[in-house]
Every structure is written in C-alpha cells, then in structure tokens.
Amino acid sequence: MNFVNEPELDLTQEAVQKHLQQAFAQLDATDTPDIPLVIGGKRIYTDETLASVNPAQKSEVVGNLSLAQPAQIDDALAAGRRAFQEWKFISVADRNQLATKLVNLVREHRYELIAIIVEESGKNVGEADGEICELIDFIHAYMIGMEQLKDGLDYLVPSPVESREARYLPLGVGAAIAPWNFPLAILGGMVMGAVLAGNAMIMKPSSDTAVVGYRLFELMEQAGFPTGLINFITGKNAEMGDYLVKHPKLRFINFTGSKQVGLHINQLAATPQPGQIWIKRVVAEMGGKNAIIVDDDADLDQAAAGIISSAFTMQGQKCSANSRLIVLDSVYDQLLAKVETRMKALNHDPARANGDVGPVIAKRAFDKITSYIDYGKDNPEQNTLLVGGNYDDTQGWFIEPTLFEVTATSRIFNEEIFGPVLGVIKVSSFEEALQLANDTAYGLTGSLYSKNQAHIKTVVDDWYVGNLYINRKTTGAVVYQHPFGGFNLSGTDGKTGTTNYVQQFLELQSVTNHHG
Ligand SMILES: NC(=O)c1ccc[n+]([C@@H]2O[C@H](COP(=O)([O-])OP(=O)(O)OC[C@H]3O[C@@H](n4cnc5c(N)ncnc54)[C@H](O)[C@@H]3O)[C@@H](O)[C@H]2O)c1
C-alpha cells in the first residue's frame, strides 16, 4: 500500500460551504443525544450523567454522557478479552480491510463529524477538517505499519538444524485514554494503532468531547470491527479512571494528555495488582512548553506569521503550541511590532465562520488560563502585559490572545498554560537563547527562525525536542511528513503515524524448532 496524505477540503468552494451549512443545520435540528457506554456490543445508559457542552455557548448541551462504574470496567475488560482471543488470529490483511471500510465511512460522514467537532471542542472548521485528514492518515500509516511488521524479523541467522522465527504478537486488552483537543484524530489514532496490531481496546474519550468520540465509535462498529473488540467508556476520572488504570486485566495504556495525569497513570500502572501477571506497558504522550527562537538575521515577517499560528491557533490549546518566544535583542522591537500587529488583526468570528479566535474548552481551562493572566498582571517585576489580557465567560469561555514580556523565572515562561498566552523574552546571544530553550523538563517541539547555517547546525545538534523545526511553526505536524512525539516529560516519544508507534502495542516472540 502506498501512502498518500488525505487532502483537506477547500473551504472557499461554494459546494463545500453549502455542505457545511447543511451539516450544522442538521446538528441544530437533532435532539441532544444521550451517549451510552458500549460494553460487549451492549448499550448501557446510566441514571447519573455528565453534560458535554458547547464551549462557545456554554448553555448549550451537546450530549449527556453515561458514567461507568467499576463493575462496568470489569465487564468491558472481560468483553475485550473474549474478543481478543479471536481477533489476534485475524490476518493483517483482514484487519486492514475493516480499517479501509472505516476510512471510507469517515470520508462519507466528513461534514457531520466536522460540525460535531466544532460544536463540542470550539475549534474552527479548518482545524476540524484537519482532524479528518489526520485520522485517515493515521489509519493508513498503521495499516502500512502492520504490513511491515507482520512477518517479524527477517535478519535471523539461518541454521541447517533449526528453523528460527521472531514474530510480533499483540499484547491483549489495552485502554486508549485520550485528550479533548484532537477528539477525532488522536482518539481514533490511539485506538486504531493498537487494534490493527491485534489488540482489543477500551476507548475512553475526554468527557469534554465524548459526543464526537461516540460517533467515531459508531463508525467503527459500522465498519465491522467485532463486537466487544472496542468498548466505549466514559466516566469520572477519579472514580472510574484510576480503577481502569489499576485493573489487573488491563495489559497496556495508551495515554495522551497532560503531564500531571500521565505521570499519575504511569505511577498507578507501575504497581502490579493481585492477579496481575505482567508489567503494564504505558505509552504516554504529554504536554509541552515549546519555544521559538528568532535569530538576528531571521525573516521577521515569516517568523511573526509562524509565531501567531503556533501560539494562538486553537487558542493555544495544542501540545505543540508555542508558549515561549526567545528573541535576539537586535531584532526584538521590530519583531514584536509585527507580532503585535498580527495579534490585533486576529478575528473573533464565531467558530462556525472559521474565525481565528474561539473559546477555550471548559470552565476548568478558563479558570486556569485566566489565573496565569492575573498572575502576570499582579507580578510586574517578572511580567509586563503587552497585548490582550481580557477575558469574558458570559456566553462561552473566551480569552483574548495575550502577550507578556517576561523574565526567565516567570511562571508564564515555565509552566504549560495550554491557552492563548505567550511569554516573550529578550536575549543578547544565540547561545543564551538555546540555553533558555533547553532549560525545561518538557521536550516536545521547538523552532528556530534563522538564516545562519552555523546556528541551524547547532540547534540540530543540541536542541533536545522530539519535533525540531527550522523556519517553520511549531504546530501542525503532518503524518508521514513530521512523525510526532516528545522527549523528557513530554512523553515516551511514541512517534504517532509511524510503524514505531504500532510496534509499541506488540511483543516479539522467538520461536525455535530444532529438527537436527
Ligand atoms: N503529546 C501529545 O501528543 C499531546 C496531544 C494532545 C494533547 N496533549 C496534552 O494534553 C493536555 C490537554 O488535554 P486534556 O485536558 O484532555 O488532558 P488531561 O490530562 O486532563 O486528560 C486526558 C485524558 O485523561 C483522562 N484522565 C484524567 N484523569 C484520569 C485518571 N485519574 N485516570 C484515567 N484517566 C484520566 C481524561 O478524562 C482524558 O480522557 C495538554 O497538557 C496537552 O499538551 C498532548
């Protein structure tokens, strides 16, 4: 199979706009759905529910989610185990055939999925469409990955007296615990990477975006993945999440989310529970505190455009977002003038009109992000407000794109805020810039704007991040172009969209048959 990136929609086309309008109108006309748990193919609606709301219009409920209890986690793992006993023997070709059906269903339901993503996550139409492409690309990449891995190792030394084989086996039943910010692509990629490798999965979306997660689950069912192979679960983190993570029958966890939750899960998973006969494998892709360095010979217009896109697209709610800007003093004023002009030009159209500035995901995020803005305003010795700083949660959770000039000790410069707040710092040498960029426990993305070949070589050699970019924004990795994943406390570097990614959900068995 050859890999080709899924093309994005041309949003300027009248026909595309019409399809989008129809999809939004249809969504508006639909009753608020009750979202069940799906365990072994059985739909379970719980009495107690949790509302998923539209962050741009917080009074609007997008769906009511069911809340799993421990007994239902037990059942989901048992259903997964049963399905796994058969699925592990299904050929890669047959698994990939179902994946192809899923890809076609995602294409068929593209506009509907975009509308739900926009409504539930607050991202704009272009970003939502990007998720459709990324999900399809992930699925194709993992299909290819399994084609490459299915015959095992091909470099064992042959022997006249033994036949030797080293082959990949799936692990068992895993859980995909996904973040809200790529509710289709990341959730779907996390589930499909493991399922195509031959595992069964508990599919746990974020409660903020479980309606689109459920729609994707329905498409997986429709594609024909066997009953019980993928079980759909929503619930409260503390009650249900910890129980799931600690469960002795859970073989592995595929987590994407914050550092705090990822480390908590890693810690819980590390202790074997009574009846557990394996070391739980944890794949954890976590947060970032990503820097852009602007050198003294950089193309400043190119840099300003890249900074705005990296820091403020999706309200800065990408793990890859630029939140630390490090600028050489000789171009500092000039660059800042360009950044400020572009920030002020960002339009606040409602999300449906594909505007630049939308809401942040939830009250929890609004409170956290605005607490950093307040901290910045209240601590002038470390922070000077340059642009923005206003916020309003009357209708939805809206925060103005905000720029602070900061010192290296400012919390704005050091902690993941995960919102539209950028800290900028002036430095007097390139060496100081790189030293500051590396001075973090994270290691996800980084970007240098420069024409200086020696400086470019230095960052390639010495900037310790999973995704290093030169003269390009820090966000928007594309499958098969920019394998994505972080170093240090940004994660276990399970580069998404690669064969390496799939391999994390496999173990290698050596089989030797001595016939001499
Ligand atoms: N590195 C990456 O590829 C990547 C991609 C997207 C997002 N992120 C990071 O994710 C974060 C934003 O997403 P978020 O707010 O959804 O993250 P989060 O950590 O709050 O939640 C992630 C998932 O973990 C679940 N969870 C929370 N507590 C749990 C527990 N005790 N047990 C089991 N599950 C639990 C949540 O319900 C959710 O499904 C940011 O830090 C961002 O940088 C990283």
Ligand SMILES: N[C@@H](CCC=O)C(=O)O
């Ligand atoms: N892979 C995405 C980020 C995913 C996390 O939020 C990017 O490259 O911007």
